[in-house]
Amino acid sequence: MFKNRTRLTVKGLNQERALNELSKEVKIYQYSRQEQDLCQFEVEPRHARHTKKLLESQGLEVLSLSHHGILSKIKKLLYRYGVIAGIVIVLLFYCLQYSFVWRVEVWGSSADNREQVQAFVKENMTSNFKSKIDLENLEILIRNNFDYVSSVSAAIVGQSLIVNLNEAVLPEEMEGQYNPIISEYDCQITEINLIQGTLLVNEGDIVQKGDVLVEPYIIDVEGNMRAVKPQADIKANVWLTGEAAHYDYRIENVRTGKKVSTTEVLLGSLVLYQNNSDLPFKNYESTTRTRLLTKNNLLPLYLKVTDCYETNTVEIQEDFENVKDQVIEQARKNALIFLDKNAIIEDERYSCSSTGGCHIVKYVITASMNFGGTNEDQL
């Protein structure tokens, strides 16, 4: 396979004579005679042409001449111009296209911004040729043209231009989007000191929860609307109401003081252990408490304790006048639940209504609230 030889098939008479003549000049290998006038032998490739010439001068006919060995294979390959041309073209194309940037990728940004930056980079790339792309300039351009970009780095990796962005967190003022000051209570405006924005209410106005008090814009001298951060000091009276009911005759369940507890150990929702005892109570109330037995995340073991309290049904007959103060106090407490800690109580009132042994106390607290100057301190 590795020996490089040229094999000749020769036809003609008196081959011995020709062979002797040839052997004086050329070394002959693997001579075999298939027929009287047909033989085959090998010579070194460099002697092939001379051999053929010599044989023909001796009156022999060279039927075939073929080259064998690795060199001839390479030579054959090299003579295949199509293959060579293809390889050369592919290599050239590869080398050529490797010098270009074909893709722009933007990392570290939201999808919308990514597309914007990508389009911007494509527009501002003077050439796709790697050596002509000025990465430093590109970084500066991106930083200058996109406010939300705090830092940027660009690099060519393979055939991609990768732009890595860090988005800046802009304060609300720079975003240019503000929320109006909105009332969160039903109230009456008592005092307004507008700092910035457009006021929609006046002193004395009664507003409902959700009403806009100050809009986040102003109309300038030219009549144009300009967004601003709404700011105002607003004082308002807020009405807070609470209710409590009393029945002259009622039935209540009263605990007798007897208690029975049952315990369960759970693995997730699977009951592993249960300490159940028959309840000796006819009427009872129950409370359940569960706590984790283990302090790791491997086994979710819980202890579930159920306490059952015996109760008796008791009929209660109680006159409203005897407990009136307690009911009023209960109604007041119910109203105070909604009171803001900065509010000042201006007035307190209550009213009672009775129908068929049922007495309802409504308690109204009028509180003055001082609302902050910005939309962050909304009502």
Next chain:
Amino acid sequence: MFNFFNELKGRLGKVDSNLFCEYNIVNMSGRLLYAEGHCGITVITQTSVAFKLKKGRAVVEGKDLVLSELTENTLLLQGKIDKVEIF
């Protein structure tokens, strides 16, 4: 350069070297025959190969004979060699 035939001749002592100068033929296990000092092939078939010597003729008979190498005065014959005759 080392020459096997000269080495053999040297072992004979003082002998007229002209006696050994015509040809050398080596038969290796009846499968390979090396000859030097031939003066040209006269017959070559798959069963016999004959070649001229300076003073005479050599005939090799056998089967599937292939002339592995042939130069102006040496030859290497491959195949099943049955008989080598010098005339």
